[in-house]
Amino acid sequence: MAENQTYYVPEQSKWPIVATVGLGVTLYGAAAIMVNGQQGESTTGSWVMFLIGSLIMAYMLFGWFGTVIKESRSGLYSPQMDRSFRWGMSWFIFSEVMFFAAFFGALFYTRMFAVPWLGGEGDRGSSNILWEGFQATWPLINNPDPDAYPAPEGIIGPWGLPLINTILLVTSSFTVTVAHHALKEDNRKKVKLWLSATIALALIFVFVQGYEYAHAYQDLNLTLQSGIYGSTFFMLTGFHGAHVILGTLMLTIMLIRIHKGHFTGDYHFGFEASAWYWHFVDVVWLGLFVFVYVL
Amino acid sequence: MSAVADTHAQDDHHHGPAKGFSRWLLTTNHKDIGSMYLIFSFAMFLLGGTMAMVIRAELFQPGLQIVEPEFFNQMTTMHGLIMVFGAVMPAFVGLANWMIPLMVGAPDMALPRMNNWSFWLLPCAFLILVSTLFMEGGAPNFGWTFYAPLSTTYGPPSTTFFIFAVHIMGVSSIMGAINVIATILNMRAPGMTLMKMPLFVWTWLITAFLLIAVMPVLAGVVTMMLMDINFGTSFFDASGGGDPVLFQHVFWFFGHPEVYIMILPAFGAVSHIIPAFSRKPLFGYASMVYAVGAIALLSFVVWAHHMFTVGIPIAGQLFFMYATMLIAVPTGVKVFNWVATMFRGALTFEAPMLFAVAFVILFTIGGFSGLMLAIAPADFQYHDTYFVVAHFHYVLVPGAIFGIFASAYFWLPKWTGHMYDETLGKTHFWLSFIGMNLAFFPMHFLGLAGMPRRIPDYALQFADFNMVSSIGAFMFGASQILFLVIVVKCVKGGEKASAQPWDGAEGLEWTVPSPAPYHTFATPPEVK
Numbered sequence: 001m002a003e004n005q006t007y008y009v010p011e012q013s014k015w016p017i018v019a020t021v022g023l024g025v026t027l028y029g030a031a032a033i034m035v036n037g038q039q040g041e042s043t044t045g046s047w048v049m050f051l052i053g054s055l056i057m058a059y060m061l062f063g064w065f066g067t068v069i070k071e072s073r074s075g076l077y078s079p080q081m082d083r084s085f086r087w088g089m090s091w092f093i094f095s096e097v098m099f100f101a102a103f104f105g106a107l108f109y110t111r112m113f114a115v116p117w118l119g120g121e122g123d124r125g126s127s128n129i130l131w132e133g134f135q136a137t138w139p140l141i142n143n144p145d146p147d148a149y150p151a152p153e154g155i156i157g158p159w160g161l162p163l164i165n166t167i168l169l170v171t172s173s174f175t176v177t178v179a180h181h182a183l184k185e186d187n188r189k190k191v192k193l194w195l196s197a198t199i200a201l202a203l204i205f206v207f208v209q210g211y212e213y214a215h216a217y218q219d220l221n222l223t224l225q226s227g228i229y230g231s232t233f234f235m236l237t238g239f240h241g242a243h244v245i246l247g248t249l250m251l252t253i254m255l256i257r258i259h260k261g262h263f264t265g266d267y268h269f270g271f272e273a274s275a276w277y278w279h280f281v282d283v284v285w286l287g288l289f290v291f292v293y294v295l
Numbered sequence: 296m297s298a299v300a301d302t303h304a305q306d307d308h309h310h311g312p313a314k315g316f317s318r319w320l321l322t323t324n325h326k327d328i329g330s331m332y333l334i335f336s337f338a339m340f341l342l343g344g345t346m347a348m349v350i351r352a353e354l355f356q357p358g359l360q361i362v363e364p365e366f367f368n369q370m371t372t373m374h375g376l377i378m379v380f381g382a383v384m385p386a387f388v389g390l391a392n393w394m395i396p397l398m399v400g401a402p403d404m405a406l407p408r409m410n411n412w413s414f415w416l417l418p419c420a421f422l423i424l425v426s427t428l429f430m431e432g433g434a435p436n437f438g439w440t441f442y443a444p445l446s447t448t449y450g451p452p453s454t455t456f457f458i459f460a461v462h463i464m465g466v467s468s469i470m471g472a473i474n475v476i477a478t479i480l481n482m483r484a485p486g487m488t489l490m491k492m493p494l495f496v497w498t499w500l501i502t503a504f505l506l507i508a509v510m511p512v513l514a515g516v517v518t519m520m521l522m523d524i525n526f527g528t529s530f531f532d533a534s535g536g537g538d539p540v541l542f543q544h545v546f547w548f549f550g551h552p553e554v555y556i557m558i559l560p561a562f563g564a565v566s567h568i569i570p571a572f573s574r575k576p577l578f579g580y581a582s583m584v585y586a587v588g589a590i591a592l593l594s595f596v597v598w599a600h601h602m603f604t605v606g607i608p609i610a611g612q613l614f615f616m617y618a619t620m621l622i623a624v625p626t627g628v629k630v631f632n633w634v635a636t637m638f639r640g641a642l643t644f645e646a647p648m649l650f651a652v653a654f655v656i657l658f659t660i661g662g663f664s665g666l667m668l669a670i671a672p673a674d675f676q677y678h679d680t681y682f683v684v685a686h687f688h689y690v691l692v693p694g695a696i697f698g699i700f701a702s703a704y705f706w707l708p709k710w711t712g713h714m715y716d717e718t719l720g721k722t723h724f725w726l727s728f729i730g731m732n733l734a735f736f737p738m739h740f741l742g743l744a745g746m747p748r749r750i751p752d753y754a755l756q757f758a759d760f761n762m763v764s765s766i767g768a769f770m771f772g773a774s775q776i777l778f779l780v781i782v783v784k785c786v787k788g789g790e791k792a793s794a795q796p797w798d799g800a801e802g803l804e805w806t807v808p809s810p811a812p813y814h815t816f817a818t819p820p821e822v823k
Binding site: 007009010012013014015016019020021023024027028030031034035038039042047064083084087088091092094095096098099101103104105106109113114115120121130131140143144145148150167210224225227228229230231232233235248278 | 313317318320321323401402403407408411412414415416419422423424436452453455456458459462463466469472473474476477478480481482505507508509510512514515516518519521522524525527528529530532533534535536537538540542544545548604608701770801814818823
C-alpha cells in the first residue's frame with residue numbers, strides 16, 4: 001500500500017466516454033435485434049451493432065480495470081481510497097440484491113395473490129369467471145389460457161440437479177474462503193489450488209444449469225412461454241446464472257493476477273471484492289433453491 | 296511504476312483544466328461534471344417544457360386543433376419521462392457533484408472516473424429516448440408510468456428502445472448514488488461527524504440510499520416488460536397466470552421512493568438558504584435529520600396509495616392510507632422548522648430566498664392535496680383526474696424546480712465568481728410564481744369537477760379553467776428563457792463575488808474563493 005496519504009484523484013480518462021459509447025451501441029443494437037426480429041425484418045445489422053458494442057465494452061473493462069490495477073500497484077492508493085472501493089463494492093452488491101428482490105417480489109405476489117385469485121379464492125375470486133375450470137396450483141402446470149400459453153408437462157424437482165447445484169455453490173463458497181485465508185498467509189500455491197477449485201465448481205454449476213435448461217426446454221416443454229411458472233422460473237434462475245458467469249469471470253481474472261504475482265498478504269482488495277460477489281451469488285442461489293425449487 | 300511517475304501525476308493536478316472540447320469528455324473533476332449535469336438538465340427542462348407547451352396549446356380550447364390524439368399521448372408521456380429523469384434528477388445530481396465535496400472538505404468525489412461515466416450515460420440515454428419520436432409507430436405513448444398491458448401488448452415498437460434507455464439511466468443513477476454515499480461516508484474532513492454535516496449532505500446521503508434501493512427494482516420491472524413484449528413471458532398477462540396489477544406494484548415500489556428522491560435534495564438546499572437569508576441558524580437541526588430519515592423509511596411502505604382504485608383488498612387500502620398519512624408528520628416537522636428559522640430573523644428576500652419561501656408555502660399546498668389523495672375512499676373520486684395532476688405539479692414545480700432555482704441563484708456566485716443580475720432574478724421569480732399558480736391551481740377544480748387525465752379534448756364545462764391554465768403555462772414557459780439569459784449573463788460577467796457573498800451563509804463551501812478553484816481541499820480542513 002502507499003506511503004502517500006493524499007487521496008488520489010485521477011487525471012483525465014477516456015474510459016468513461018468509451019464505456020458510454022460501448023453501452024449505448026450494445027443496448028441500441030440489442031433493442032434493434034428485438035424490434036427488427038418482431039417485425040420480420042433483417043437483424044444482421046443489429047447483431048453487428050450489438051457485437052461491436054460488446055467488443056467496445058470488453059475493451060473498456062480491460063482498459064479501465066487495468067488502469068486501476070496499475071495505479072494500485074504503483075502505490076497511488078491510500079487506505080482511504082481502499083475504503084472508497086469497499087463502500088463502492090458493498091453498495092453495488094446491495095443494488096444487485098434489490099434487483100433480485102424485484103423478481104422474488106413478483107414471484108411472491110404471483111403465488112400468494114394473483115394465481116389464487118384467478119382460481120376463485122377470496123374477495124377477488126370473482127376473476128374465476130374469466131377462465132372456467134382453472135385450478136390454482138403451484139407450480140402452475142395448467143395456465144388459464146392454454147392456447148396462448150401452453151403449459152409445461154413437468155417441473156424441475158428440487159432434489160435432483162438443483163440439489164447438486166446447491167452443493168456445488170455452497171462448497172465453492174468454502175473453497176474461495178480457504179483461498180482467501182491462504183492469500184492472507186501469502187501461501188501462493190495454496191491460493192492457486194483453492195481458487196482453481198472454486199472456478200471449477202462454478203463452471204460445473206454453469207454446465208449443470210445449462211443441462212437443466214436443455215432438459216426443461218426439450219423434454220418438459222418448460223419454456224419462457226409456458227405461463228407465469230416458466231416466466232418466473234427462467235427469469236430468476238436465468239439472471240442468477242448470468243451473475244454466476246460474471247462472478248466466475250471475476251474469479252478467473254483474480255487467478256490470472258495471482259499467477260502474475262499480483263497481491264500481497266495484506267493488500268488484495270480485488271480478490272476480496274470478487275469473493276464478496278461470489279458469496280452474494282451463493283446466497284441468491286440459496287434463496288432460489290428454497291423459493292423456486294423447494295417450496 | 297517509478298517514483299518520478301508518481302510525483303508527476305501529483306503535479307499535474309495543479310495545472311488547472313485542460314483546453315478544448317476533450318476536456319469535457321475526459322474530465323474527472325466534480326466541478327466540471329456538476330456543471331455538465333446542470334447544463335444537461337436545463338436543456339432537458341426546456342425540451343420537456345416545450346412538450347408541455349404543445350399539451351397546453353392543444354388544451355387551450357376544447358376540440359382537437361393542434362395535434363393528433365396519438366401524438367398528444369406521446370407528448371404527455373415524453374414530457375413526464377424527460378422532466379422526471381432528464382431535468383429534475385440530473386439537476387440534483389449536478390448540485391450534489393458541485394457542492395458535496397466542497398461542503399465536506401473533500402478534494403473530489405470518491406470515484407471521479409465513474410462520476411464522469413454517470414454523467415455521459417445520460418446524453419446517451421436521452422438520445423435513444425428522444426429518437427423514439429422519429430421511429431415508426433412513434434414514441435412511447437402510454438404515460439410516464441407505462442402500465443402494462445398498454446405498454447406491453449399495445450405499445451409501439453419503440454417501447455423496446457425506451458426500456459433500454461431506462462436501463463442506461465438506471466446504471467447512471469446507481470453509480471452516481473454509490474459515489475455520493477462513498478464520498479459522504481468516507482471523505483469528510485476530520486472533525487465533521489455525521490451530526491455536524493450540512494443538511495444538503497444529509498438529504499443527499501439519504502437520497503442516494505433510496506436510489507440504490509429502488510432503481511434496480513425499476514430495472515426489474517422494465518426487464519419483465521421487455522420479456523413480455525419480446526420473449527412471450529406472461530408476467531403481466533392473466534391468461535398465463537400473471538397480473539397487470541403486478542406491474543403496478545413493482546413499478547410503484549420504485550415510483551414512490553422516486554418522488555422522494557426528487558424532493559429530498561430540495562429540502563436540503565432550502566435548509567441552507569432559509570437560515571442564510573434569515574441570518575439565523577436552522578431551527579432544530581437534529582429533528583430535521585431524523586425527519587428526513589423517517590420520510591425515507593416510510594417512503595418504502597406507501598406505494599399502493601397510487602393503486603387504491605385498482606382492486607387491492609380493503610386491508611391493503613387501509614394500511615397504505617394510514618402509512619401515507621403518517622408521512623405528513625415528519626414533513627410537517629420540516630415545514631414548521633423552516634418557518635421557525637425565519638421567525639425573528641433578519642430577513643432579506645434576494646432571489647434564492649424568494650424561491651425558498653415560495654417553496655415552503657406552495658410545497659405545503661401540494662402536500663395538502665396529497666393528504667386528500669391519501670384518503671382512500673376520497674381517492675376513488677380524485678384518481679386519474681386533474682386533481683392528481685395539480686397535486687404532483689405543486690410538489691414538483693414549486694417543490695423540486697423552485698428548489699433547484701433557489702440553489703442555482705444561491706450558488707451561482709460560488710460557481711462563476713460573479714453575482715447574477717438581482718433585478719432579473721426577482722423578475723424570473725415573480726413571472727414563474729404567477730405563471731405556475733395560474734397554470735396549476737385551476738387543475739384542482741378541474742379534477743374535482745371530473746376532468747380526467749391524459750386526454751387531448753374535454754367536455755365543454757372544463758373550457759374556462761383550461762384556458763386560464765394554458766395561459767399560466769405559457770407565461771411560466773416563457774419565463775424560463777429569462778432564466779437562461781440570467782445564467783449566461785452571470786457566467787460571462789457581472790459584479791465580482793467574494794468568497795462569501797451571502798453574509799448569513801455558513802459552511803465550508805464559503806471558505807474557498809469565488810469562483811471555486813479547479814482543485815479545492817487537496818488537504819482537508821480541520822472542522823471544529
